[in-house]
Amino acid sequence: MSEAEKQPEVFKGLVGVYADVSAVSKVMPETNSLTYRGYAVQDLAENCSFEEVSYLLWEGELPTRAQLAAFHQETASQREISPTLHRVIREFPHDAHPMDAIRTAVSFMGLEDPEAGDVSHAAQYRKAKRLFAKIPTCIGATYRATKGLPAVTPNPAHSFAENVFNLVQGRVPEPEVLKAFDVSMILYAEHTFNASTYTARLVTSTGADMHGAITAGIAALKGPLHGGANEAVMHMLKEIGDPKIAREWLQSRFDHRALVMGFGHRVYKSGDSRVPTMKKYAEKMAEVVQDRTWMEISRILADEMLTKKNIHPNLDFPAGPAYHLMGFEIPLFTPLFVASRVTGWSAHVLEQQADNRLIRPLSWYIGLEQRPMPSLTARG
Numbered sequence: 001m002s003e004a005e006k007q008p009e010v011f012k013g014l015v016g017v018y019a020d021v022s023a024v025s026k027v028m029p030e031t032n033s034l035t036y037r038g039y040a041v042q043d044l045a046e047n048c049s050f051e052e053v054s055y056l057l058w059e060g061e062l063p064t065r066a067q068l069a070a071f072h073q074e075t076a077s078q079r080e081i082s083p084t085l086h087r088v089i090r091e092f093p094h095d096a097h098p099m100d101a102i103r104t105a106v107s108f109m110g111l112e113d114p115e116a117g118d119v120s121h122a123a124q125y126r127k128a129k130r131l132f133a134k135i136p137t138c139i140g141a142t143y144r145a146t147k148g149l150p151a152v153t154p155n156p157a158h159s160f161a162e163n164v165f166n167l168v169q170g171r172v173p174e175p176e177v178l179k180a181f182d183v184s185m186i187l188y189a190e191h192t193f194n195a196s197t198y199t200a201r202l203v204t205s206t207g208a209d210m211h212g213a214i215t216a217g218i219a220a221l222k223g224p225l226h227g228g229a230n231e232a233v234m235h236m237l238k239e240i241g242d243p244k245i246a247r248e249w250l251q252s253r254f255d256h257r258a259l260v261m262g263f264g265h266r267v268y269k270s271g272d273s274r275v276p277t278m279k280k281y282a283e284k285m286a287e288v289v290q291d292r293t294w295m296e297i298s299r300i301l302a303d304e305m306l307t308k309k310n311i312h313p314n315l316d317f318p319a320g321p322a323y324h325l326m327g328f329e330i331p332l333f334t335p336l337f338v339a340s341r342v343t344g345w346s347a348h349v350l351e352q353q354a355d356n357r358l359i360r361p362l363s364w365y366i367g368l369e370q371r372p373m374p375s376l377t378a379r380g
């Protein structure tokens with residue numbers, strides 16, 4: 001039997017592989033549903049704040065009023081970043097992608113962390129809460145530095161959503177906008193073993209710390225096949241520009257066998273559980289701003305993709321235009337995803353750590369067989 005014939009089954013892209021057990025969230029593709037710690041994500045989005053859901057992901061239960069107040073107090077009081085980090089952020093190249101800036105800022109916060117050398121469960125959890133508190137401040141400071149604007153000081157009285165708008169845009173918008181943003185944070189918070197979460201777990205499996213795992217997660221999230229898709233969606237909608245040419249534009253993508261961003265999913269093949277809720281709130285944003293262009297182009301693309309390719313939109317498809325309508329610039333869309341997903345990532349880091357085994361798969365070698373090494377003289 002030749003070597004090639006003996007090759008074991010290789011699961012490229014780890015498609016269909018169960019790499020571990022987890023109690024954080026559950027995707028049920030057969031019913032297009034998703035639960036966080038047993039609660040349907042659409043119920044959480046409609047009835048809870050992002051802070052309540054963050055607490056749920058970490059603690060396993062929704063907080064009581066007193067627990068929520070204590071959680072808010074603990075995290076909101078830690079929102080400010082150090083003067084050194086503010087200075088470092090101002091030194092970043094102004095044309096750097098904000099995802100690279102946030103990745104660097106998170107890594108930098110690992111250097112400064114008061115418990116940098118401590119990877120005990122309790123210290124790792126405290127680091128997660130610090131990152132949750134400080135990442136929006138890094139996003140706001142980075143964005144405003146590129147505009148030549150001073151960073152805004154976080155207000156501990158603000159909710160998570162109010163805080164993000166204040167730090168980035170320097171204003172707190174009307175309640176409908178805050179609600180739509182909070183919904184997007186809840187929907188983006190967690191999604192089982194996606195690429196960035198698995199990356200964070202893999203880093204954790206080596207015994208590395210929270211900041212290392214989250215830095216690696218951010219690097220993985222940036223890619224356009226993953227979180228970067230929400231930015232790509234808005235670039236695509238802007239390129240189309242006019243609902244009248246949406247069908248023709250899409251046909252040219254089909255003709256070139258090109259990907260259409262914001263569509264398709266590794267796990268969901270008949271619809272993403274999070275899309276109906278996000279779409280509802282993106283529609284509300286279109287009403288607030290009185291601009292239906294993006295939602296109309298989106299509607300045409302979604303109808304055509306379903307009819308012609310039987311491919312459904314994923315969460316990034318309605319999230320892209322929703323963030324645009326909320327007044328965020330496109331390069332901030334994936335960093336906003338980071339501000340949310342840090343909760344899911346860190347819940348997984350803590351879970352991985354609690355029952356760890358080094359993640360180390362095998363590769364099937366297809367290179368040259370062992371051969372004699374020629375001396376430098378023989379190589380000429």
Ligand code: COA
Binds near residue numbers: 266316
């Ligand atoms: N546009 C056009 N065709 C798509 C598509 C898209 N967005 N997503 C999948 N397809 C097609 C594939 O080309 C493939 O066609 P083929 O069988 O003729 O080769 C088929 O659907 C199956 O897709 P596959 O690539 O096997 O799915 P996957 O599980 O490996 O990839 C994604 C999943 C998410 C990476 C993929 O759908 C994609 O690249 N989507 C666009 C990026 C995006 O929105 N990412 C965010 C994910 S939440």
